[in-house]
Amino acid sequence: MSSNRSPRALIGNLAVGLALLLIAFLLLRLHLGESWWQAPPLAAQWWAALAALAVYALACFTLWWCTRQRDDDSGDSNEPPVLVVWASQTGFAQQLAQRTAAQLRSAGHRTRLRAIDQVDAALLTSSQKAVFIASTTGEGDPPDHALAFLSQVMPQALSLPQLHYAVLALGDKTYEHYCAFGRQLDDWLRAHGAQAFFDTVEVDNADADALRHWQQLLGQLGGEAGDASDWSAPAYQDWRMRSREVLNPGSVGGKVFHLQLQPAAGALPAWQAGDIAEIGPRQSRAAVTQWLQQHGFDGATVLADGGLLADLLSRSHLPDSCDSRDANALAASLKPLPHREYSIASMPGEGSLQLLLRRQLRPDGTPGLASGWLCDYTQIGDRIDLRLRSNSNFHPPRSDAPLILIGNGTGIAGLRAHLRARIEAGAHRNWLLFGERNAAHDYHFGAELQQWQREGSIARLDTVFSRDHGQFHYVQDALAAHSDVLRQWLDDGATLLVCGSLQGMAPAVDKVILNTIGAEAHQALRIAGRYRRDVY
Template identity: 45%
Template sequence: MTADPIRWAWAAAAVVLWLALIGLVALRRARKTGDTPPTAPDATLVVFASQTGFAEELARMTTAALNAGGITTALISLGDLTADRLAAAPRALFLVSTTGEGDAPDSALAFMRRMSQRDLSGLSFGVLALGDSSYRSFCAFGRALDDWLRTNAARPLFDRVEVDNGEVGAIRHWQHQLNRITGRTDAPDWAPPAYAPWRLIKRERLNGPDSPGEGLWRIALEPLGDLPDWRAGDIAEIGVPSAPGQSPHAHREYSVASLPADRRLELIVRLMRGPDGAPGLASGWLTETCAIGAPVDLRIRSNSAFHGPEGAPPMILIGAGSGLAGLRAHIKERQAARCGANWLILGERHPAHDRILTPELETGRALGTLERLDRVFSRGAGGRYVQDHLRDQADLVRDWIARGAVIHVCGAVAMGAAVHAALAEILGAESLDDLTARGRYRRDVY
C-alpha cells in the first residue's frame, strides 16, 4: 500500500475515526462478545464488508458503543451472513466499503450472490457507506445494499450515512444515530488513532537511478518502546507532519513488508509526484525529507482480509512494484512455517533497472522456499504485464488451484483489476467468486 494519490483517500478516512476515549477495554469486550452468533433473539447484527480492515474496525467500534449502551449485539462479516439469519433479526447495522471503481469488497461477493427477493419486513436497519467521491461510483456498494434492503421491505432506522474520505461530520452523525439507539447522552467521542513513537533507521533505494519509474525505497523503522506484534497482511498507519517538528496532520497507510521476528518494521514506498512534479506528502517525506533517526508516528492495524491461510496450502503471490511489500511479508511468514510451495509473480518496469530485492528472492528460490519466481517487465524488449504472464501460464495456474492453492494479489488498483480479469478468464468467474468466498483469493489493492 504505497501509492499516495490513490491510497490516501482511503487512508485519510482513518485519521478521525479510531477509538480513543471508548478505550481498549470496551473494544476487547466487543471482540469477545460480538464475534459469535447471538444468544438472544433480539440481538442487533453489526455487519461489515471491508477490503482493508477499515470498515471492520469501525464495526467493532460500533459494537463496543452498542454494548456500552446495554444493547446485545452479534458482529459478523457480510460474507458469512445468510438470508435466513438476516430475516430473523429485528435490527441490523451495516458498515460497508466500496472498493475500486464501485465494486463490493471481496468478502461481500458470497452475500451478493444471495441478494435475491426476500421478505425482510421484520427488519429495521441502518447503513454506513464508506467511499471516495473522487471516484465516479461513490459509495456504490453501500447504496446498492441500502436499495436492496428497502426493496425487500426492511425499514430504515435513519437515512443512509455516506462517508467521503473520513469526513468528520458524517462519522459523528453515525455515532449520533448509535446514541439514539442506546439512549446514551454521555457516550465519548471517537477520536484519532493513538500513534506510538517510532524512529526511521534506514532508507535504501531498490531500483536503479535510470529506472523509467520513480524511486522505489525500502524504509526501516524501529519502535522507541516495546516491539508490537503483527502478521503478514497487516497495515502500518503513519501520521505525516505538515512540517518538521509539527504534529501529524495527514494519515497514510502502507503494507507492512516485514515480520516482528525481523525486529523492525519495513515498508516499500514508491515516490509519488503530483501533476506539478511536487513529491507526494507522505512518500516524499519518507523517501526524501525525514532524517535518519527522526521520529515517526506509527500505528499497526490488523487487516484480516489479507492474512494468510490456515495450514500450509500452496500459495500464488501476484504483485507489481510497491505491491511486493505485502507479498514479501507473506513469503517471510511462509518461510518461517516451512511452507515451500510458493509461487511469486512480480511485475516491474525495466529488466535492466528494476530487479528489486534480487539477492533475497533468488536465495529463496535456491533454498526452495520460493518454488517459482517469475519476473515480468513492462518495458524493454517484449514488454509484458503480470496479467499477460498469468494467461501464458493458465494451465499451471489451474493446476495449482486444483492442488488447493490460495491466491494473494497486492498492488495498484489498475493492476489488481487486470489480474482479476485474467484469473476470471482462466478459472471462470463463478469459480473465482467461490475462491473469494472461501478466503482462497485475497487482494490488497490501492
Template identity: 40%
Template sequence: MRLIGNAAAGLSLAALAALLWLWQPAFVWRMPGADRIAVAVAACLLWLSLCVWARRGRGRTPPESASGTVAVVYASQTGSAERLANQTVSSLEAGGIGARLIHLRGLDSAALPRSATEAVLFVVSTTGEGEPPDDARAFVEALRRRPAAVRDLRYGLLSLGDRSYAQYCGFGREFESLLRTGGATPLFETVEVDNGDATAIERWHDALAVLGTEALPPLVPEPFLRMRLEARRLLNPGSPGGPVFHLSLAPEMGTVPDWQAGDIAEIRLPGSAGLIREYSLASVPADARLELLVRQQRHADGYGVGSAWLTLDCPLGGPVDVRVRRNSAFHAPEGSRPMLLIGNGTGIAGLRAHLKARAAAKLGGAWLIFGERQSRHDFHFREEIEDWQRTGVIERVDLAFSRDTAQCIYVQQRIVESGAALDDFVHRGAAIYVCGSLEGMAPGVDAALRQVLGSPLLESLAADGRYRRDVY
C-alpha cells in the same frame, strides 16, 4: 435518571407501608371491609404505575435473541471495517450489551430469518469503484437472488468509503438497497464514513444508543506508537519509474507491535491534522522492525504529502508515529497450503512478508509472478527471491518487466501464458494472493484468472478465502 427513579419508587413504597402499619396496630385476622379492599387495590395500582414509570426512564431495551446478543457483521477488504466492527463489539459489551462478531461470509442468507428478533449491525467497506470486499461477494450474490431472506431483520449500517472514488460508498449503498428491498427494518439512518472521518464514526457510536443503553463507552482506537526511521534505502536508482525506497522503522523503546504477514502500517503525518497514509508491511515480527516500500509520488503541483515526508523530509533517526492495522483478509492460509503470489511494483512488499513467513516456517510451495519496469533497475529484493528459489521456499518465479521488450509484458499475460500449470496449481489446493496497484494490474489479473480458471471457480475461491487481494 435511572437511580433517581428507583429511589423515588422505593421511598413511595416505604411511605405506603408505614401508613398501613399505623392503620393496622395488631396483626389479627379479620374480614376486610370495603374501605380496606379499596386501599389494597389502590396500593397495587400505585405499584404498577411506579414500575411503568421507572421502566420508561430506562430507554429502549436491547432487541432480544436466542443468544441474548447483538450480531456485528463486517465485510472488510483491508481491515478498516474489521477494526471498527471489533471496536463496536467492545463498546457494546462494556455498555452491558452482549455482542458477537461475524464475518459477512459466515452468514447464510437462507438462515437469516432465524435471527429475526436480533439486532444486526453491519460494518462494510467498498473496494475499487463500488465493489464489495472480495470474500463478501458470494453472500451478496445470494442476497440478490433471494432478497426476502432479510425481511425480518432489524439492522444498523456503517458504510466505509473514500470520496476520491466516483462510486463513493457504492457497495454500502447497494447493500442498504438490498436490505430495504428485502423488507429489513433500519434501526437508524445509515452512517457513511469518508476515509476514516472521526465525526462520522462518532455519529455511528451515538446511533447505537437505540440498542438500549444510556452510557455506551466510546469506540476506542488503537494508539499510535512512536518509532524512529532507522534506515532508508533507494532500491531503483536509474529506473524510468518513480524512486522506490525501502524504509525500516525501529521502536524508540520496548518492542514493536505484534502483527502477521498481510497486515498494514498506518503512518500519521506530522503537522497535518491527523492525516494518515497506509502501507503494506514488508517484514515479519521476527525482524523486530517494521519495513515498508514507499514510491515517491510526483504530481504536477509537487510531491505527494506522505511519500515526500517519508522519503525526503523525515531525517534518519527521526520520530514516526505508526500503528499496525490487522488485515485478516490478507493473512496467510492455514497450514502448508501452496500460495500463488502475484504483484507489481511496491506490491512486492506484502508478498515479501508472506515469503519471509513461509521461509521461517520452512514451507515450500510458493509460486511468484512479479512485474515492474526494467529488470536491471526494478527487480526489488532480487537476492532474497533468488535465495528463496535455491532453498525451495519458492518453486517457480515468472517475471514481467514491461520496458525490457519492444512489446510491453505485464503479469496478467504471464498468467495466461501459464494457464495450464496455474490451473493445476490451484487444483492442488493453492491459494491466490494479489498485491499491488488497484488500477491496471488488479482488474487485469482478475480478468486473466477468470480466463484461465473460469469465473465460477474464482468466485468459489474468494468465498473460501483462497483468492485474496491487497490492492491500492
C-alpha cells in the same frame, strides 16, 4: 455495526412493552363504569388543542424538509453524480452513507444519496459510479426495507458494465452469516458486469479500523476524497526511522524507498504477514515555519492541553487564513491530517518493520502528503506516528497448502512478508509472479528473491518487466501463458494472493483467473477464502 439485536436490546424492548401495557391498563380503568367526563371541552381548550396540532404538523414538515433525500449539484457539472446507497436496519448504515457522501462532496464530486428501496434498474443502468453501505440483520438477512430491491431489482437480467462500485458491508462476527447481505450485493453486482473499485470492506461491530480503511479507499474514486480527516483518529505509537534507501536509482518511474522502522521504546510488537501499518503523516518543518511567520504565531506557544502549537500544526491541515489571534482558538479549529496505509514488507523476526513505498508527486511537482513526509522530510532517528492494523482478509493460508503470489510495483512489499513467513514455517511450494518496468532498476528485493529460488524456498519465480521487451508485457500476460500451471496449482488446493495496483493489474489478473477456471470455480475460491487481494 451490525443491525442484529443483542440480548440487552431485547430486554430493553420487553421492559418498554410492559410499561406501555401497564399505562394502557391504568387508562382503561377510566372508561369502565360510570361516565367520568362531566362536560364538553371549553372553547379555549379546543383552540389550544388545534394550536398544538398545528405546531406538531409544522415540526414534522420541518424535519422532513431538512432530512429529505436531495441530489447534490456542486462540483463538476459534467461529472455524473456518485450514487450512494444505504441499506440499514438501525440507522447506522444510513449515517455512514451520509458521511461517505459528505466526504465525496468535499472532494468535488456530485452525489445522489438513496435508500436501497429507492433504487431501481433505471437508476443503476444510468449510474457510472456507486457506493453501497449495507448492513446485515438477523441470521444473514437484509434490512427490512431492502426486500423490495431483492424481489424486484435483483431478479432482473441487468447489464451493468458501465458501473464502477464499492461495497461497505456491516455485520457481527458472532453470527454465522457474517456480512451476508453485503457479500450477496457484491456477488450480484459482479455477476451483472459491474466493476469493483476495490474489494468489499467488511466491518465487524462498527470497527473503527475498518471504517478508517474505507475512508482511505474512497480516495480511489478520484479527487482528494482520501485527504478528509479520519472519522476516528488512530491511536498511534511512537516509532523511529532507522534507515531509508532508494531501491530504484535511474528508474524511469518514481523513486521507490525501502524504510526500516523500530519502536522508540521496547521490543517489536507482533504482527502477521498481510498486516498494515497506519502512518500519521506530518507537514514539513519548513511548511509549518512558513505558516507561523505568515500568520504571526509563535510555534513555541504552549496550548491548553500542554502541547506545542508547532507540533499540532505539523499534524494538521494548514488553514489558508486565520481570523483568530488566540492560539487555543486556532488549535480548536484545526483539522487533523488523515492517516495513510502501507503493507508491511517484513516479519518481526527480522528485527524491524519494513515498508516499501513510491514517492508520489502532486500536479505542481511537490511531494505527496505521506510519501513526502516519509521519503523527503524525515531524518534518521525522527519520530514516526505508526499504528499496526490487523488485515485478516490478507493473512496467510495454511502452511501445508500451495501459495500463488501475484503483484506488481510496490505490491511486492506485502508479498515479500508472505514469502518470509512461509520460509520461516518451512513451506516451500510458493509461486511468485511479479511485474515492474526494468529489471536493471525496478527488480525490488531481486537478489533476495533469486536466492530464495536457488535455495528451493520459491518453487516458481516468473518476473515480467514491461520496458525490457521480453516474452510477456505485463504480469497478467505471464499468468495467462501459464494457465495450465495455474489450474494445476488450484486443483492442488493453492491459495491466490494478489497485491499491487488496482488500476490495470488487479482486474486483468482477475479476468485471467476467471477465464482459466470459470465463473463458478472463481466464486467458490472467493467464498472459501482462497482468493484474496490487497490492491490500491
